[in-house]
Amino acid sequence: INHTSPGAVVLQSWLTQNEISSSLVRKYVQSGWLYKISAGVYVRPESTGKLQPHWVEALKAVNEQLKLPVHLAGVSSLTHQGLSHYLQLSSEQVWVGCQSKQALPKWFRELEEQNWLFYTSSKLSQTLEKDFITIGVNNREVKASCAELAAYEVVNAIGKHISFEHAAELFQGLVNLSPRKIQSILNRSEAVQANR
Known part of the structure; x- marks a missing residue:
C-alpha cells in the first residue's frame, strides 16, 4: 500500500500480485487505509477525506x-x-x-x-x-x-x-x-x- 499514493484506485488483482492477501485487505478497509468502492476495487483515501477517486x-x-x-x-x-x-x-x-x-x-x-x-x-x-x-x-x-x-x-x-x-x-x-x-x-x- 505504501507504493500507492492518496486517491489511487487499487484493484484486488494488483494487491494479490503484490502479495497482499484478501484478509489483509479487509484489515486495511477496517482501519480506513482503503475504502471499498466495488467488489475487488478500492481507493486509498485522500487526506481531505475524499473517498470517490478522480x-x-x-x-x-x-x-x-x-x-x-x-x-x-x-x-x-x-x-x-x-x-x-x-x-x-x-x-x-x-x-x-x-x-x-x-x-x-x-x-x-x-x-x-x-x-x-x-x-x-x-x-x-x-x-x-x-x-x-x-x-x-x-x-x-x-x-x-x-x-x-x-x-x-x-x-x-x-x-x-x-x-x-x-x-x-x-x-x-x-x-x-x-x-x-x-x-x-x-x-x-x-x-x-x-x-x-
Missing part, C-alpha cells in the same frame, strides 16, 4: 493494473494538452478511447459522479505507439491521444458525440498539427467522414 486514477488503474488498452481521447486529450479553448459549461465529460466499452470493467463504466464518453476507434485499422503521448493531469501521468489522433477522434465523432460547430471551434486552435502524422492516421482509417 477519473485519472480510475483510468490509470484500468490501463496499468488491468493492462487494458484505454487512453484519454478526443476533446479531453486536446483540453489537457492545452489545445482546447472551448469552455465546458457542464461538468467535464471525459473521452475514453477503448476497443470496446463492454470490455471495460463494470465498476469503471459505472463510476459514481463520472461523466464518461466512450470512444471506440473501430474505424482505425491499427494504432501505433507514436499515436499516443503521456500527459500530466491532476499531478498524475496518463496515456492520451497525440494531438493528431485526438483531432481524428473529434472529426470521427461529429454528429454522434460533438456538434460540427464545436469541432470547428476546436480546429481553429489546432494550427500546429503534423501533416505527416495526420497522413499516417488517414492511411489507416476506414472512416469516410473523417477521411474527407
